[in-house]
Amino acid sequence: MAEAKTLFQKLWDSHRVVDLDDGEALIYIDRHLVNEVTSPQAFESLARRGRKPWRVDAVLAAADHNVPTLMRSQGISDELALVQVRALANNCQALGITHYGMDDARQGILHVIAPELGVTQPGMTIACGDSHTSTHGAFGALAFGIGTSDIEHLLASQCLRMRPLKTLRITVSGTLGKGVSSKDLALGIIARLGASGGAGHAIEFAGDTIESLSMEARMTLCNMSIEAGARIGLVGVDQTTIDYLKGRAAVPSGDAWEQAQVYWREFVSDEGARFDRELAISAESIQPFVTWGTSPDMSCTIDGRVPHPEDVEPLRRESYTRALYYMDLCPGMAISDIRLDKVFIGSCTNARIEDLRIAASVVKGQRVAPGIRQALVVPGSGMVKAQAEAEGLDRIFVDAGFEWRDPGCSMCLGMNEDRLQPGERCASTSNRNFEGRQGAGGRSHLVSPAMAAAAAIAGHFVDVRNC
Amino acid sequence: MQPFTTLDGLVVPLDRRDVDTDAIMPKQFMKSIRRTGFGQNLFDSWRYLDEGVPGADCSDRPLNLEFPLNQPRYQDAQILLCRDNFGCGSSREHAVWAIEEFGFRVLLGTRFADIFFNNCLKNGVLPIRLAPEVIDSLFVQVEQTPGLRLQVDLPKQQVRCGEQQWGFEIDSHSKHCLIEGLDDIDLTLERAGMIERYEQQRQQRTPWLFEPVKGL
Numbered sequence: 001m002a003e004a005k006t007l008f009q010k011l012w013d014s015h016r017v018v019d020l021d022d023g024e025a026l027i028y029i030d031r032h033l034v035n036e037v038t039s040p041q042a043f044e045s046l047a048r049r050g051r052k053p054w055r056v057d058a059v060l061a062a063a064d065h066n067v068p069t070l071m072r073s074q075g076i077s078d079e080l081a082l083v084q085v086r087a088l089a090n091n092c093q094a095l096g097i098t099h100y101g102m103d104d105a106r107q108g109i110l111h112v113i114a115p116e117l118g119v120t121q122p123g124m125t126i127a128c129g130d131s132h133t134s135t136h137g138a139f140g141a142l143a144f145g146i147g148t149s150d151i152e153h154l155l156a157s158q159c160l161r162m163r164p165l166k167t168l169r170i171t172v173s174g175t176l177g178k179g180v181s182s183k184d185l186a187l188g189i190i191a192r193l194g195a196s197g198g199a200g201h202a203i204e205f206a207g208d209t210i211e212s213l214s215m216e217a218r219m220t221l222c223n224m225s226i227e228a229g230a231r232i233g234l235v236g237v238d239q240t241t242i243d244y245l246k247g248r249a250a251v252p253s254g255d256a257w258e259q260a261q262v263y264w265r266e267f268v269s270d271e272g273a274r275f276d277r278e279l280a281i282s283a284e285s286i287q288p289f290v291t292w293g294t295s296p297d298m299s300c301t302i303d304g305r306v307p308h309p310e311d312v313e314p315l316r317r318e319s320y321t322r323a324l325y326y327m328d329l330c331p332g333m334a335i336s337d338i339r340l341d342k343v344f345i346g347s348c349t350n351a352r353i354e355d356l357r358i359a360a361s362v363v364k365g366q367r368v369a370p371g372i373r374q375a376l377v378v379p380g381s382g383m384v385k386a387q388a389e390a391e392g393l394d395r396i397f398v399d400a401g402f403e404w405r406d407p408g409c410s411m412c413l414g415m416n417e418d419r420l421q422p423g424e425r426c427a428s429t430s431n432r433n434f435e436g437r438q439g440a441g442g443r444s445h446l447v448s449p450a451m452a453a454a455a456a457i458a459g460h461f462v463d464v465r466n467c
Numbered sequence: 468m469q470p471f472t473t474l475d476g477l478v479v480p481l482d483r484r485d486v487d488t489d490a491i492m493p494k495q496f497m498k499s500i501r502r503t504g505f506g507q508n509l510f511d512s513w514r515y516l517d518e519g520v521p522g523a524d525c526s527d528r529p530l531n532l533e534f535p536l537n538q539p540r541y542q543d544a545q546i547l548l549c550r551d552n553f554g555c556g557s558s559r560e561h562a563v564w565a566i567e568e569f570g571f572r573v574l575l576g577t578r579f580a581d582i583f584f585n586n587c588l589k590n591g592v593l594p595i596r597l598a599p600e601v602i603d604s605l606f607v608q609v610e611q612t613p614g615l616r617l618q619v620d621l622p623k624q625q626v627r628c629g630e631q632q633w634g635f636e637i638d639s640h641s642k643h644c645l646i647e648g649l650d651d652i653d654l655t656l657e658r659a660g661m662i663e664r665y666e667q668q669r670q671q672r673t674p675w676l677f678e679p680v681k682g683l
Contacts, residue, residue: 017665018658024638026658028665030676040500051652052664057679080498080521087500098681130647131558131582134656145582147560148502149589157655159662161640196552197484199581229555231581250533251673252664260675295485300553319484393489413557415494432556434489436512 004270007201007234008167011142015125017159027162029125032154033110034061034097037087037415040131042151053095054158060119061092065415069378069405071245072102076236081416108381108407111135111348115219116383118248122237122264127154131349132401132431136220136226139245140237140267142202145226165232166276168201169269172209174283179465181358182217183350183429183448186224186298187208187289195297198230201277204269205235209283216354217245223349224431225460227296236268285368290335291433291446293323297340297435302451302463306333326435327443328423336461342426343368343375343456344438345402345449347412350429351380353387355449359429360393362453362467368401369459375402376418378410402456413461414439427455470589470648474572474619476545479535480609486549487556488583494567495521505561506568510536536569540613548605554583554594563590573619575626577602588641590638591648595626595635603621621646 005013027338039061046053053059066081076082078351085102092099102390111132112121120136126143127133129151150160170189176182190197203225210218216237223455225233235241237306242261245251270317278311287301298320300307308331309320324331329338345359356379370376377397379385385407388394392402411418412430420442421427430437433444447455454464492526498521498547507525510520514536530537534543547566555577556564562588566574573588574594587594597605608628609615618627621642626633644651670677 017533018661020640024640026655026661028662028669031680037497041502041560044500044502049652051656057677057681060680078498083500084498098679121676124676129558129560131556145558147563147582147586147589149557149560149586153652153655156652157659157662158666159655161651161655163638195555196578196580199552199578224558226556229552229580249679250680252678256675260673263673295487315484318482322483413489413494415498432487432489434487434556436493437489440493440495440518 004272006167006273006275007140007204007236007267008142008165009267010123011123012164014123014144014276020161024163025163026159027125028427029127029154030058031114031119031126032059033114033126033133034059034088034151035110035128035130037065038148039091039151040084040087042091042155043150045152046155048315051156053155056095056097058158059097061088061097061109062110062113063088065409065413067102067410068416069409069410069418071365072406076177078416080113083360105386107384108384109348109351109409110379112352112384113217113225115139116248116381118245118251121245121251122267123240127160132223134233135219135223135232135348137222137225137233138215138235140235140264140274142232144231165202166200167204168198168230168277168279169204169206169275170279170281171207172281172283173207174209176209176283176286177465179450180286180288181448181450182213182220184289185286187291187296187446188286190224190297191289191299192281193228195295196229196444198228201230202232203228204229204232205233206267210235211238214354215240216352219352220349227431237264270333276410288448288464290451292327292329292335293320294326294433294435295319295323296431296433296446298323299381299446299457300335302335302461304335306331306335308332310456315367327467336463338425339460340455341373341424341429342420343372343452344411344426344428344430345452346376346378346380346410347430348380348409349431350449351378351384353384355429356384356388359449359453360396362464363400363402363451363457364396366400366457368456371459372456375456376405376411377402378405380405380406380417411438413437427452427461468589468648468650471572471591471593471621472590473621474545475616476573476619477541478546478548478609478615478617479541479544480548480606481535482550482606484550485552485555488554488559488562489556491554491562492559495519497559497561502564503568506566509569510534530609545569545570546573546575546617546619547571548602548609549574551577553579555580559581560586563587563592563626567592575602575605585663588645589650591645593621593645595634597626597635601633
């Protein structure tokens with residue numbers, strides 16, 4: 001009998017061009033996603049050294065980090081952002097790379113548009129100059145973020161030099177409670193592992209809880225793997241994966257669809273496959289989470305309180321103290337007493353149609369609390385936006401007092417105009433609560449879309465299960 | 468890439484764990500299509516007391532003198548002593564460009580984030596992983612010994628501090644590229660024939676993977 005292999009091993013083996021010295025391998029990359037912020041220096045260097053791109057038809061580009069989400073017809077007023085967005089368009093045009101500009105209906109966050117267009121498929125390797133490329137692992141694809149030097153390497157050779165990662169399987173069993181989402185599961189796992197607990201590993205999420213999740217929910221989970229330090233998150237292929245892919249633009253059709261399906265279904269871990277580490281989580285133990293600190297592992301459940309630094313091990317005490325100072329929170333304060341200035345529903349973590357449906361169901365017929373200065377909904381893509389509008393979700397948000405914007409990364413990282421002012425506090429469905437992440441001096445609390453929506457209505461954090 | 472063989476350098480401590488690349492290189496200064504000019508905004512929100520303006524000169528900005536990089540005893544340091552999980556978060560290579568431009572050639576820590584670690588090696592910056600107790604002890608020694616210098620020898624894979632000496636691990640390819648100052652793209656392209664053969668075989672079994680991404 002053949003050796004039982006993990007999903008990671010299958011993806012690795014099927015993309016290994018050649019084993020190199022010292023345990024590294026040259027790994028072939030099927031899809032390369034390119035944004036405007038991390039690519040210009042790679043294109044420039046490629047041209048300067050006279051290198052030709054290896055396979056431009058494997059590349060999909062879109063401006064997502066820097067683009068405005070308001071009044072797009074007037075163009076980009078930020079001159080520095082404009083230079084980057086233009087550089088991407090020009091580089092793509094010069095080389096013949098498919099590029100969706102700001103005025104294209106398919107434009108959006110790359111980690112939202114590649115799956116919805118069917119560019120992301122099981123059994124692929126996918127790389128992008130963005131750490132949240134781990135998102136695509138939800139399809140049983142080996143997907144990870146790379147730096148600009150590797151973007152150039154990939155453009156030039158369609159390959160990357162890599163060392164195999166260790167494997168960590170997280171088995172989640174049971175049913176997530178009502179009002180509890182895969183974002184809460186992700187935050188719960190990160191709290192358990194720590195922000196560096198997954199370093200050097202590819203995490204595979206398995207178990208009946210994961211099997212019951214939609215593709216959107218799986219993407220949220222894989223997206224957040226990097227916040228536990230793991231560059232790669234994975235979920236094995238099943239019927240949910242296949243059903244999601246069916247009929248999408250870039251997915252094969254006819255005989256090729258049948259052939260592809262058979263191939264895709266191989267991308268699961270074999271029974272008896274050995275993982276370097278295992279972790280079991282009970283879905284019933286997961287509650288709505290809210291981060292209180294400046295690292296995604298600094299979180300507690302909605303019924304909890306801001307921790308006392310003296311209660312943690314000495315190594316962490318100082319970072320807890322510093323985080324509480326930055327966040328302007330007192331130990332012992334109830335999470336539900338944290339009052340908010342802004343609410344952001346968006347990002348590659350939580351701006352897909354399912355996320356917007358959930359958030360809309362919470363705000364329907366209600367009003368954003370008077371103390372909230374701004375509540376933003378930024379759909380992940382033009383297609384998500386159109387779908388949401390077709391379902392009337394935009395009206396629900398606007399009637400409640402939210403702003404309904406055009407797609408992009410927006411306030412997740414505040415590279416465009418959407419950002420926190422110094423001292424402002426935000427409930428955010430994004431992925432990072434680092435100091436200054438959403439704007440210099442801003443304070444971010446990471447939550448699920450349902451929890452962000454409920455917080456917008458209440459003006460402070462509340463348990464969405466009671467709404 | 469600037470070659471790296473040996474270094475005798477001053478050490479500056481940064482005693483925070485989980486230092487993310489947003490802190491190393493805040494996003495407002497990343498709106499550049501060049502590879503240079505990031506050094507002045509390294510750790511911007513910790514280094515300066517005011518809010519920086521992208522693209523503007525930083526020489527007249529008020530410095531946060533509590534931040535180690537601004538203290539006279541650590542001026543011209545080339546070695547940054549870090550805590551666990553340094554470089555976590557965003558994949559932005561701008562963080563490493565800023566570190567290199569500022570003048571650092573070596574980072575010492577227990578563990579670096581995966582993508583950041585790779586990015587360092589591609590830019591002539593050597594991230595060295597040492598045991599937690601060694602890093603702890605170095606933090607104490609740096610604090611107690613003004614002007615503490617370390618000697619780093621990449622060919623021998625050794626770090627020396629007075630009488631103390633520690634070995635470190637690095638893969639032979641990265642070591643070779645660092646010592647020679649090579650970028651590895653040409654090395655990969657020497658295997659172009661293998662990449663083409665791989666594509667041909669794969670195209671037979673899974674032709675849809677070679678459908679162009681276009682006109683969707």
